[in-house]
Amino acid sequence: MNRLVKTLILFLLGAFLFVRVVDGTVLYYINQRFVLLTWLAAGGFVLVAASYYLVSGRHLHAHDHDHGELTWVGLLIVALPLLLGWLVPPRPLGAAAIGNREINLGSMGSLASVAPPQAGETMGLVAGEKNILDWLNDFQRSSNPADFAGEEAHLIGFVYRDGRFADNTFMVARFTVSCCVADAAPVGLIVQWPDAASLPADQWVDVTGHLAVGTFAGQQIPILVADSITLTEPPAQPYLYL
Amino acid sequence: MDMEQTEPTPLEPQTAVSSPATRQPLWLLAALVALTAVIVGLARFTTGPLADRFQTFTTIFLGIFIEAVPFLLAGSVVSGLIEIFIDRDLLARLVPRRAGAAALAGALMGFAFPVCECGVVPVTRRLYHKGLPLSVGVAFLLAAPVVNPIVILSTYAAFGWGPVLIGRVVFSVLIAFIAGLLFNLAAPEEALLPAAQDHHDSDHHHAAGETGKLAEERGGKEKGYGRFWQALAVGGDDFMDMVRYLIVGSLLAAAMQTLVPQSTLLALGSGPIISVVILMVLAFVLSICSTVDAFLALSFVNSFTTGSILSFLVFGPMVDIKSSLMFLGVFRKRTVLYLILLPMALSLLMGVVINSL
Numbered sequence: 001m002n003r004l005v006k007t008l009i010l011f012l013l014g015a016f017l018f019v020r021v022v023d024g025t026v027l028y029y030i031n032q033r034f035v036l037l038t039w040l041a042a043g044g045f046v047l048v049a050a051s052y053y054l055v056s057g058r059h060l061h062a063h064d065h066d067h068g069e070l071t072w073v074g075l076l077i078v079a080l081p082l083l084l085g086w087l088v089p090p091r092p093l094g095a096a097a098i099g100n101r102e103i104n105l106g107s108m109g110s111l112a113s114v115a116p117p118q119a120g121e122t123m124g125l126v127a128g129e130k131n132i133l134d135w136l137n138d139f140q141r142s143s144n145p146a147d148f149a150g151e152e153a154h155l156i157g158f159v160y161r162d163g164r165f166a167d168n169t170f171m172v173a174r175f176t177v178s179c180c181v182a183d184a185a186p187v188g189l190i191v192q193w194p195d196a197a198s199l200p201a202d203q204w205v206d207v208t209g210h211l212a213v214g215t216f217a218g219q220q221i222p223i224l225v226a227d228s229i230t231l232t233e234p235p236a237q238p239y240l241y242l
Numbered sequence: 243m244d245m246e247q248t249e250p251t252p253l254e255p256q257t258a259v260s261s262p263a264t265r266q267p268l269w270l271l272a273a274l275v276a277l278t279a280v281i282v283g284l285a286r287f288t289t290g291p292l293a294d295r296f297q298t299f300t301t302i303f304l305g306i307f308i309e310a311v312p313f314l315l316a317g318s319v320v321s322g323l324i325e326i327f328i329d330r331d332l333l334a335r336l337v338p339r340r341a342g343a344a345a346l347a348g349a350l351m352g353f354a355f356p357v358c359e360c361g362v363v364p365v366t367r368r369l370y371h372k373g374l375p376l377s378v379g380v381a382f383l384l385a386a387p388v389v390n391p392i393v394i395l396s397t398y399a400a401f402g403w404g405p406v407l408i409g410r411v412v413f414s415v416l417i418a419f420i421a422g423l424l425f426n427l428a429a430p431e432e433a434l435l436p437a438a439q440d441h442h443d444s445d446h447h448h449a450a451g452e453t454g455k456l457a458e459e460r461g462g463k464e465k466g467y468g469r470f471w472q473a474l475a476v477g478g479d480d481f482m483d484m485v486r487y488l489i490v491g492s493l494l495a496a497a498m499q500t501l502v503p504q505s506t507l508l509a510l511g512s513g514p515i516i517s518v519v520i521l522m523v524l525a526f527v528l529s530i531c532s533t534v535d536a537f538l539a540l541s542f543v544n545s546f547t548t549g550s551i552l553s554f555l556v557f558g559p560m561v562d563i564k565s566s567l568m569f570l571g572v573f574r575k576r577t578v579l580y581l582i583l584l585p586m587a588l589s590l591l592m593g594v595v596i597n598s599l
Contacts, residue, residue, distance in 0.1 A: 038312060048315070049478070054471045075270065077490060080489055083281055084281060088297070089285065094294075096295065096297070096298050179533075180306055180308065180309035181301055182302055183530055183534075183537075183538045184302075
């Protein structure tokens with residue numbers, strides 16, 4: 001019984017990881033450079049589960065008492081990731097998670113230095129186009145928000161608003177993730193758009209426009225004056241990677 | 243989550259217990275159904291801030307779990323390989339006898355076993371089981387998550403060759419060395435849980451898992467692939483023993499992240515002492531794997547003191563929510579307390595001293 005349950009749990013953990021990798025939702029949780037590890041772990045779980053079968057099949061009778069016994073409380077705990085994983089529909093972090101975190105709006109020179117973005121992260125955008133993080137990095141290297149006035153920008157992100165936003169502004173936001181969502185940090189640009197108030201939080205949008213100098217929370221920063229906004233589905237890869 | 247109930251049961255030797263299957267199946271079934279109902283209710287039939295929080299919590303919890311579980315599995319498999327393939331006499335010969343040399347060896351052992359803070363726990367437990375001295379294991383446990391090729395490389399990638407990289411490695415070794423030495427001098431009795439103890443000292447075999455004991459009984463008679471499968475099965479037992487601590491730790495870390503705004507922590511100030519305290523608290527709460535925490539620390543560089551960043555990089559891998567919970571699977575509670583407080587005090591001291599230079 002004990003052995004059977006352990007085999008089953010190990011196998012289910014492997015299956016869980018496997019399904020998440022195959023349907024791509026593993027990218028809702030971790031940086032894509034660790035996906036290989038998830039693959040290996042999925043295979044590892046299946047191997048370990050198989051080893052139980054291979055070893056115990058021959059020697060199960062050899063004991064008079066069991067150690068490493070899985071208690072019921074232990075079983076409940078171990079079942080938690082499986083339950084949460086399968087019962088809660090996978091969704092990337094959204095506007096609700098921003099409330100708990102410091103937003104990086106790229107105010108001049110305040111941004112921490114970040115490693116250069118890796119190739120291939122601009123999925124969903126035309127190759128070579130700058131994403132939110134690229135813009136923020138550019139802003140940080142400059143000291144004058146007016147340096148960017150008039151430049152064209154095309155950004156994809158989700159809508160975030162809070163009490164500080166006027167009716168005609170919202171933030172087009174993304175999370176940066178270096179390891180897993182535990183270290184997610186929101187980044188965004190303030191977008192000016194007449195109907196901003198009608199956009200629901202967490203809605204993914206495709207914004208085209210040009211940069212201008214604007215004011216947010218008393219600070220002069222570059223903002224994006226939108227020419228067009230299209231509602232879109234969340235990209236397959238919802239986070240930006242540092 | 244009631245740790246009182248979950249912590250000792252699987253690891254204390256249980257003699258003559260009836261199989262739990264015959265004891266509480268209804269209770270389990272009820273709890274499972276209740277849990278499922280709560281999760282489904284929160285995930286599918288609730289809207290508003292509560293549902294949002296629950297969704298965020300779930301995503302962060304699964305994020306930490308999915309990120310960490312391959313490392314724990316790898317550590318468990320290494321543990322299984324040690325059990326089957328490493329001879330205890332060999333280990334006894336390799337470990338230095340003098341206190342200082344032993345603690346130093348423990349602190350540098352990470353080069354031989356490249357594991358992070360999740361993987362190091364089952365490996366340490368298995369090495370204890372093979373007769374490794376307590377102090378050496380303590381130094382290994384604390385240092386290995388930093389002093390190993392993978393983490394050094396990722397720190398190099400983030401910070402380049404400089405004071406942060408050198409400081410991280412040197413101070414991790416130093417603090418682990420001091421902790422190992424103190425454990426050696428204090429020589430506490432009964433620091434380990436019975437399951438982790440050197441079973442050769444007792445007439446009753448307390449292997450960490452039934453499979454471990456099995457391997458023991460068979461005296462490695464299996465050959466070739468058989469021994470490999472045995473190692474995997476021992477690793478599986480280890481994994482099942484440790485994963486509950488990882489899960490509870492991930493739950494706590496995710497709950498903290500969902501409930502406590504990061505900005506309140508970060509806004510508290512950048513004084514030479516308070517900044518160290520803040521980043522140490524953050525390291526403890528975030529529970530990020532040591533292989534990647536350097537990239538996160540990078541984002542603090544402009545707003546925090548050098549000492550606090552080093553404390554984050556040295557203390558975080560030694561102790562955080564999930565690793566301190568996993569310690570409970572190896573050590574007794576009092577020892578776990580020392581294992582948290584010692585590195586905490588030493589890292590704080592280090593950070594403050596660096597800031598005042």
